[in-house]
Amino acid sequence: MITLYGVYRSRASRNLWLLEELGLPYTLKPVMQAYRLVAKGIDPLTPEAPFNTRTPEFLRLSPAGAIPVLEDAGLVLSESLAINLYLAKKAGGPLAPKNPQEEALMVQWALYGATAIEEAALAIQYPLMAGGDDAETVIAAAAERLARPLAALEAHLAAHSHITGGRFTVADINMAEILRYAQGHAPLMARFPRVASWLKHCQARPAFQKMWAAREAEPM
Ligand SMILES: N[C@@H](CCC(=O)N[C@@H](CS)C(=O)NCC(=O)O)C(=O)O
Numbered sequence: 001m002i003t004l005y006g007v008y009r010s011r012a013s014r015n016l017w018l019l020e021e022l023g024l025p026y027t028l029k030p031v032m033q034a035y036r037l038v039a040k041g042i043d044p045l046t047p048e049a050p051f052n053t054r055t056p057e058f059l060r061l062s063p064a065g066a067i068p069v070l071e072d073a074g075l076v077l078s079e080s081l082a083i084n085l086y087l088a089k090k091a092g093g094p095l096a097p098k099n100p101q102e103e104a105l106m107v108q109w110a111l112y113g114a115t116a117i118e119e120a121a122l123a124i125q126y127p128l129m130a131g132g133d134d135a136e137t138v139i140a141a142a143a144e145r146l147a148r149p150l151a152a153l154e155a156h157l158a159a160h161s162h163i164t165g166g167r168f169t170v171a172d173i174n175m176a177e178i179l180r181y182a183q184g185h186a187p188l189m190a191r192f193p194r195v196a197s198w199l200k201h202c203q204a205r206p207a208f209q210k211m212w213a214a215r216e217a218e219p220m
Pocket residue numbers: 009010011012033034035053054065066067068078079080081
């Protein structure tokens with residue numbers, strides 16, 4: 001039985017989206033980010049605190065102290081993108097790689113998203129949500145860091161309907177969830193219309209909509 005540790009308002013969302021796409025049975029064990037508790041003035045180590053990323057029992061499972069973590073048949077796996085690549089391959093079907101070449105490209109795009117895009121995309125999302133005196137400067141600098149990778153992705157999507165394989169796969173989920181962090185920056189999205197429309201197309205899928213509704217219903 002698949003157990004996913006995390007909450008919807010975290011990178012676990014990409015795993016929850018994929019699990020819905022695959023129709024695999026799973027249990028979600030809520031684990032809150034410790035920094036969110038600290039921000040609310042709650043000590044993550046007090047007995048009253050909800051199960052969180054600093055709870056010793058969770059740290060035994062994930063020494064890095066980060067969500068999501070997957071447990072499946074004795075396998076304990078962290079890193080959300082690795083979890084998705086594993087789940088897709090385990091389930092097989094159209095979202096999974098059909099051959100080693102497709103698998104290599106799915107790994108390539110996941111690593112590109114994680115290393116070239118995610119940090120700057122998050123640097124847009126946080127100040128967009130929280131504001132702050134230097135929000136505009138931080139967002140402008142992050143958008144500039146994204147210009148080259150998004151231009152590369154725009155060119156790729158001009159020639160391909162999807163990230164790889166000519167169909168919707170786990171590679172689209174991984175990249176779409178990374179790019180979602182920058183999606184609120186309308187001028188940036190307008191500069192990359194193919195990226196913007198591919199992202200909307202991915203997010204129109206019922207499995208995304210189901211995950212998103214559950215995320216919206218989850219307390220902040
Ligand atoms: N690269 C990791 C990042 C994991 C990560 O940083 N998770 C955040 C939540 S999205 C976390 O658990 N933070 C916990 C904390 O800082 O207390 C992945 O993709 O899974």
